[in-house]
Amino acid sequence: MVVNVNNWHWTDKNCLPWAKKYFERVLKEKIFKSVNDIEFKITNISQLEGDCEVNQRKGKLMSLFDMQMVLDFDVLCKENKYQGTIKIPEIAFDSEVEDYQYDITILKEKSDDSFLIREFFKQDIKEELSLIFYKFNDDLLAENAKDIQLDAEKVTSTYTSQNAQKTKAAKVFSENLNKKEIKKADSAAISAQATGFKQNTTTLKFQETFTTKANQLYQTYLSPQFIQAWSRGTFHPLTSLSSSLLSNGEKYGLFNDNIITTIISLKEGEKQSEIIMSWRLNDWVKDQESQLHLKFHESSEFGETTMEVIWSGVPLGQEDRVKERFREIYVRGVKIIFGFGMVL
Known part of the structure; x- marks a missing residue:
């Protein structure tokens, strides 16, 4: 009582x-x-x-x-x-x-x-x-x-x-x-x-930190050999590859082509590098694509590289989905395979 x-x-x-x-x-x-x-x-x-x-x-x-x-x-x-x-x-x-x-x-x-x-x-x-x-x-x-x-x-x-x-x-x-x-x-x-019409979109901005050099991280996302490793053997080139690193216009799929990516622009530097790519999931409506912009900033003081992610064209309602996918595959996968930092 x-x-x-x-x-x-x-x-x-x-x-x-x-x-x-x-x-x-x-x-x-x-x-x-x-x-x-x-x-x-x-x-x-x-x-x-x-x-x-x-x-x-x-x-x-x-x-x-x-x-x-x-x-x-x-x-x-x-x-x-x-x-x-x-x-x-x-x-x-x-x-x-x-x-x-x-x-x-x-x-x-x-x-x-x-x-x-x-x-x-x-x-x-x-x-x-x-x-x-x-x-x-x-x-x-x-x-x-x-x-x-x-x-x-x-x-x-x-x-x-x-x-x-x-x-x-x-x-x-x-x-x-x-x-x-x-x-x-x-x-x-x-x-x-x-309806098959493109959905309204938004832009995501966030950062991830890796314990490696900017140039090494840049190559990790562009080397077919490295991509094959962190994508669990699912890398599938959809265009012919011209060199040991992906270049502008080259296209590939991951996980049975559930993710489709095309390289748009590259900028390589010793301490700072950039990758811009188109990115879509295969269940999005036709021609709906986002643009994934990765900026790598190396800190000589701490021995770390910050990856700044600017992701435009993400369909409304898909924000959490693509962000989780990115962190699971492109961040956690890379850290587990190459040891570039703590895995959360």
């Missing part, structure tokens, strides 16, 4: 044990299937750490959680079986659906299968998992409020009753706004695919 007159005093409850049972129930043994005969099954929650609590004061019910999770999975792709893990570094009370990040590791992966599995995860599984994590906050409050807060009919204070109503109103407004934003982004992508 809750002893808290008019829900006035600060009351809290540690809900981490409840959260573990909750995620066991909604995630374990969950199966995802693709049209390409990929079956992805979450087999275990091997780690759930952090803080998770519900508290209230003066009628205001609040959640406060920040957790990290690791999921184990089995996956069947083209009759090949794999195991792996998904790390979710932050499941927080103030996260929106698009905020959740995933680091997927596939054990003993094969290049073609790996691409298909990761593509399936990013296109279908990621969104469904994010919606589960986003819904967690509502279920957490609904299930645990009764342990720390009196029922509304037992509250005689007008002040605390008004606070409770304000909390509910703010929650409804936030949910409706988030649904509208998701629907707007989805509608734009669906419309472009259905």
Whole structure:
């Protein structure tokens, strides 16, 4: 029984044990299937750490959680079986659906299968998992409020009753706004695919750091031999190659031509270099291409090279997808193969 007159005093409850049972129930043994005969099954929650609590004061019910999770999975792709893990570094009370990040590791992966599995995860599984994590906050409050807060009919204070109503109103407004934003982004992508017309675009700007020289990094992205290594053996020239490094106008595909790239402009220097290339995914509408501009800046003081990425022409709604793809293939892949820095 809750002893808290008019829900006035600060009351809290540690809900981490409840959260573990909750995620066991909604995630374990969950199966995802693709049209390409990929079956992805979450087999275990091997780690759930952090803080998770519900508290209230003066009628205001609040959640406060920040957790990290690791999921184990089995996956069947083209009759090949794999195991792996998904790390979710932050499941927080103030996260929106698009905020959740995933680091997927596939054990003993094969290049073609790996691409298909990761593509399936990013296109279908990621969104469904994010919606589960986003819904967690509502279920957490609904299930645990009764342990720390009196029922509304037992509250005689007008002040605390008004606070409770304000909390509910703010929650409804936030949910409706988030649904509208998701629907707007989805509608734009669906419309472009259905009509075949080019989608409106935006520009992304971000940086990555490598522990190597600028010239070495420049060659890593232009040498067919090096590209073959960091792309897991999927480099496919679509034009004849004139030298040991790609040159202007030369075109190639990666991961069964799911990514198509054409070199537009090159500028090589000892401390600073640049690569400009067109870049598209094969499921974009015809003639929809982005322009990927890589600038390499070497720091003699720290022995590092900063890669400045200016990515124009990215279709609206595809920002997270292409950025994640870039970091997984062009950054993480290069660091793992050549040891050019810490892999996150």
